[in-house]
Amino acid sequence: MVKKPSNKGPESITNQGKQKPLWLRTLRLFSLLMLWLALALLVLTAYYAWDLPDLDNYEKQARRPSITILAADNTVITTYGDVYDNVVKFNEVPPYLIQSIIATEDRRFFSHIGVDVFGMVRATLVNVRAKRIRQGGSTLTQQLAKNLFLTPERSMRRKIQEIFLAFWLEARFSKRQIITLYLNRVYFGAGTFGVAAAARRYFGKSIKNINLKEAALLSGLLKAPSRYSPFRNKKLSLKRANQVLTNMFVAGFLSKSDAQRAKEEVIKLANQKSGSGARYFADWLLQRAFGFVGRGNQDLIIKTTLSPYLQNLGEQQVKNSLKKDGKKLRVGQAALVSLSPDGAIRAMVGGRRYAASQFNRVNQALRQPGSAFKLFVYVAALESGLRPDDIVIDEPVSIDGWKPKNYTGKFLGPVTLRRALSESINTVAVKVSEKIGRKKVIKVAQKLGITAKLKGHPSIALGVDGVNLLDLTSAYALFANRGYPAWPYGIIEIRNNKNEILYRRSRVLAGRLVQKQIVKDIKSMLTDVVKFGTGKRARLSEEVAGKSGTSQGFRDAWFIGFTKNLVTGVWVGNDNFLPMIGVTGGSLPADLWKKFMLKTFKGIPIPKKPKL
Numbered sequence: 076m077v078k079k080p081s082n083k084g085p086e087s088i089t090n091q092g093k094q095k096p097l098w099l100r101t102l103r104l105f106s107l108l109m110l111w112l113a114l115a116l117l118v119l120t121a122y123y124a125w126d127l128p129d130l131d132n133y134e135k136q137a138r139r140p141s142i143t144i145l146a147a148d149n150t151v152i153t154t155y156g157d158v159y160d161n162v163v164k165f166n167e168v169p170p171y172l173i174q175s176i177i178a179t180e181d182r183r184f185f186s187h188i189g190v191d192v193f194g195m196v197r198a199t200l201v202n203v204r205a206k207r208i209r210q211g212g213s214t215l216t217q218q219l220a221k222n223l224f225l226t227p228e229r230s231m232r233r234k235i236q237e238i239f240l241a242f243w244l245e246a247r248f249s250k251r252q253i254i255t256l257y258l259n260r261v262y263f264g265a266g267t268f269g270v271a272a273a274a275r276r277y278f279g280k281s282i283k284n285i286n287l288k289e290a291a292l293l294s295g296l297l298k299a300p301s302r303y304s305p306f307r308n309k310k311l312s313l314k315r316a317n318q319v320l321t322n323m324f325v326a327g328f329l330s331k332s333d334a335q336r337a338k339e340e341v342i343k344l345a346n347q348k349s350g351s352g353a354r355y356f357a358d359w360l361l362q363r364a365f366g367f368v369g370r371g372n373q374d375l376i377i378k379t380t381l382s383p384y385l386q387n388l389g390e391q392q393v394k395n396s397l398k399k400d401g402k403k404l405r406v407g408q409a410a411l412v413s414l415s416p417d418g419a420i421r422a423m424v425g426g427r428r429y430a431a432s433q434f435n436r437v438n439q440a441l442r443q444p445g446s447a448f449k450l451f452v453y454v455a456a457l458e459s460g461l462r463p464d465d466i467v468i469d470e471p472v473s474i475d476g477w478k479p480k481n482y483t484g485k486f487l488g489p490v491t492l493r494r495a496l497s498e499s500i501n502t503v504a505v506k507v508s509e510k511i512g513r514k515k516v517i518k519v520a521q522k523l524g525i526t527a528k529l530k531g532h533p534s535i536a537l538g539v540d541g542v543n544l545l546d547l548t549s550a551y552a553l554f555a556n557r558g559y560p561a562w563p564y565g566i567i568e569i570r571n572n573k574n575e576i577l578y579r580r581s582r583v584l585a586g587r588l589v590q591k592q593i594v595k596d597i598k599s600m601l602t603d604v605v606k607f608g609t610g611k612r613a614r615l616s617e618e619v620a621g622k623s624g625t626s627q628g629f630r631d632a633w634f635i636g637f638t639k640n641l642v643t644g645v646w647v648g649n650d651n652f653l654p655m656i657g658v659t660g661g662s663l664p665a666d667l668w669k670k671f672m673l674k675t676f677k678g679i680p681i682p683k684k685p686k687l
Contacts, residue, residue, distance in 0.1 A: 140156050140372050140374050140375070141154060141156040141374045141375070142364075142375045143375070143376045144360065144361075144377045145376065145378045146353075146379060146381045146382065146383045147379065147381060147382055152353045152381060152383075153357045154265075154266045155357075156266070156374075159259075159268050159272055159374070160269055160271035160275055160282075161271055161572075163255075163259060163269070163270060164255065165255045167282065167283055168255075168258060168270060169282075169290060171290050171328070171329075172258075172282075172285065172290035172293065172294070174323055174328040175294040175319050175328075176215070176257075176294045176297070177326070177328075178294075178322040178325070179294050179295070179297070179298075180218070180297060181214045181215040181216075183214075184250065184254070187216075189214060189217065189238075189241035189244060189245035190214060190217065190238055191214045214241065215253065216241040217238070217240075218257065219241075219253060219256055219257045219261075220237050220241045220243075220244060221237055222257075222260045222261065222262075223240075223256070224236075258270045259271075263277075263297070263300055264296055264303075265277075265304060265306065273296070275345075277289075277305060277306075277344060277345060278343070279346070286337075286340065287333075287337045288316060288320075288337045288338070288340040288342055289342060291316040291317070291319040291320050291323070291337065292312060292315075292319075292342060294316075294319045295312065295316045295319045296312075298315070303315045305342070305344055306344070317338045320338055346383075352424050352425070352428075352429050353381065353386050354429045355424065355426070355429060355435045355437065356379070356386070356425075356565065358435065359437070359565070360566060363564075363565070364377050364566060364569060368569055368578055373571050373572070374571060374572040375570070375571060375577070376569070376570045376572070377566060377568075377569050378566075378567045378568050378569075379565045379567060380419035380420050380421060380564065380565050380566075380567060381420065381421065382421045382422060385675060386421075386422045386424075388422070388674055389411045389413060389422040389424045389671060392411070392670050394427060396409060396647075396663065396667045396670070400663055403656075404655055404657070404663065405649070405653065405654070405656050406648070406649070407427075407650060408426055408427055408647070408650055409424075409427060409436075409646065409647045409648075410425055410436035410437045410440070410544055410645070410647075411424040411643065411645050411667070411671065412424070412544055412548050412643070413642065413643040413671070413675075414548060414552050414561065414642045414643075415641065415642075416552055416555040416639075416640065416641075416642060417561055418549055418552060418561035418562050418564055419564060420564070420565045422643075423437050432650075434650070437543065437544045437545050438543050438544070438545040438546075440544070440646075441527055441541030441542060442541055442542070442544075442630075442631045442648060443538055443539055443541055443630070443631050444547055444624045444631070444633055445537065445623075445627075445631060445632075445660065446499040446501075446537070446538060446622065446623060446625065447538060447622050447623065447624025447634075447635055448535075448537070448540075449496060449499070449504050449536065449537075449622065450550065450551065450597070450601075451516055451519045451525070451550070452516050452536045453492060453597065453600065454519050454593065454597060455508075455511050455516045455518075455519040456492065456507050456511055457593045457597065458519065458590075458593060459511040461492060461507070462492070462596075463491065463492050463599065463600055464492070464493060465491065465492055466490070467489075467490060467491075467492060467503045468488060468489055469486045469487040469488055469489075469490050469500050469503050470488070470502065471486065471502070472502045472505055472506060474509065474533040475533070477533055479501045479505050479537065480501065481500055481501050481502060482499065482501070482625075482659075487500065490503060492507070492600070493603055494603075496604060496608075497604045497608030497609070499604075499609045499623065501537055504536040505533065505534075508535065508536035513532075513533070513536075514531060516535060517531060517535070520550070523588065524546050524560075524562065525546050525547070526543075526546055527542045527543065539626075539627070544633075544644050544645075545563055547633070548563075548642060548644030549561050549563045549642075551621070551622075551637060551642055551644070553588060554597050554598050554601070554620065554637070555620075555637040555638075557587075558587040558588060558590065558591060559585060559586075559587055559588065560583070560585045560588055561642070566578070566580060568580065601620035601622055602620045604623070605619045605620065609623045609659075609660065609661040610623050610634065610636065610661055611661070612661055612662065612665040612666055612669065613634060613661075613669050614669075615669065615672060615673065618638065619638055620637055621634060621635055622634075622635055622636070623660025623661040623665060625658075625659040629657060630648055630649070630653070630654050631646065631647075631648045632646070632648065632655065632660045632662070632664050633645065633646050633647075633660045634660050634664035634665045634667075634668045636668055636672075641672065641675055643668055643671060645664040645665075645668045646664065647663055647664050647667070
């Protein structure tokens with residue numbers, strides 16, 4: 076059978092071998108790439124999803140226990156750890172606070188399913204145009220997911236996990252529950268988490284009682300809590316709050332007139348923390364607090380004896396003195412501590428700037444007190460039977476080849492003990508120490524509160540062994556406290572966040588450490604130091620008792636003095652022990668002491684004069 080010849084000519088054969096159109100081939104290639112990309116994304120997503128955190132433990136707060144330290148007037152000195160308040164319920168939060176957050180952070184919160192695709196696209200376009208991050212595309216649900224489960228790490232892995240967790244939250248909780256969780260966990264700056272803690276920190280009030288303008292300020296903090304903090308930059312914070320009010324108007328939550336009225340409201344902030352220098356006091360206090368209540372996981376609120384007025388005054392006077400004379404006299408550091416006669420710490424300035432050095436020169440630095448140590452020599456002398464008007468010869472002294480000299484280089488012959496202390500005569504102090512015994516001097520110093528190790532060498536009478544300013548000041552405080560102990564303390568009470576008292580200081584019923592007559596005599600002798608001797612520059616309109624001290628080579632200079640209601644100690648020097656230029660205890664320290672004490676009467680009550 077003969078086949079019929081094909082009707083396909085050369086043209087039809089050529090057409091059969093032609094390739095498909097370019098657009099079709101491109102579409103196929105694109106589809107194939109998208110398929111592989113989707114597959115890769117699916118595998119990657121599955122891998123990251125497999126590594127999700129334990130979702131059953133979302134209620135557990137992985138946070139440091141918070142410690143809030145309050146001054147005597149209940150203002151916050153500082154906080155440690157993470158500060159939360161009581162958990163608030165949805166109906167306890169003013170509606171306008173929720174509206175202000177939604178208007179500013181996530182306007183489609185009630186319509187999206189955890190991820191706002193439109194918001195992400197919009198944020199991406201804005202950021203591309205600006206060539207920097209100006210907007211974030213995360214919803215409130217995503218922010219909550221980060222807060223509950225994830226670390227601050229910024230990576231593709233974490234972003235994918237964040238999206239999965241947002242879907243999980245939306246599936247498990249209602250919108251009302253999600254916003255409530257968010258309100259209780261979000262960070263508002265100043266170490267505070269949750270709206271209740273933020274309202275307390277910034278406005279000193281319950282979250283139920285904040286007004287519209289205050290709500291807008293809190294919402295404005297969420298973008299950058301540190302930058303928009305009203306304590307750091309009130310003007311910028313208020314500008315941000317006004318922007319939030321505008322957002323509420325645009326979102327339909329406020330009328331234009333209501334928004335404008337709120338913008339004109341004046342915000343009153345809660346009392347701010349004392350200056351950063353109060354951290355010296357807080358650091359000193361913390362170890363003592365743990366000694367009373369132990370180290371646990373509960374939040375603590377510690378009320379202290381610190382006076383914000385005196386603390387700020389002390390910081391300012393230290394700063395001013397160093398600024399005025401520091402460079403000229405080569406003085407790099409100073410410290411000041413002020414106590415009530417019973418030992419309650421009212422101010423503690425451990426250095427010129429806490430941010431630059433956390434070393435506390437009030438209690439950590441052991442420095443030579445010089446003649447300020449002579450207090451213990453003369454207390455020991457009076458306890459050994461000597462009297463203030465007993466005569467001792469000021470003359471050259473030699474002990475095993477050591478020959479102490481007086482600051483003036485002169486010898487005055489017969490002088491009373493009173494005059495010898497007033498004019499800080501070294502030879503007399505050494506002779507008295509040798510007569511009554513160095514061990515007696517050491518015993519008295521330890522009895523009055525000196526904790527540093529003291530050596531029994533002949534020069535002990537001249538203050539060559541290092542002591543700290545807090546010990547020395549509290550020893551002088553004993554004489555303002557009628558001879559009763561003035562052990563320094565700073566804690567009044569400690570409570571937990573349930574307001575339960577964990578510790579409360581009870582009145583210390585200790586006996587006299589120094590006899591009544593000796594207290595009178597020492598106070599009289601120290602008063603003469605200020606009236607007629609080396610402490611003249613510390614004179615006030617009221618009676619002052621005190622003593623200056625200068626170490627060898629002008630490396631340390633001190634003035635410790637007291638009035639009837641306040642005991643203050645001042646030290647100046649250099650951390651590297653370089654000598655100052657001619658600075659004695661009766662010069663710069665006495666001046667600093669006087670400037671501080673002149674302004675203290677505003678900050679402390681004047682008690683009735685105690686009877687001896």
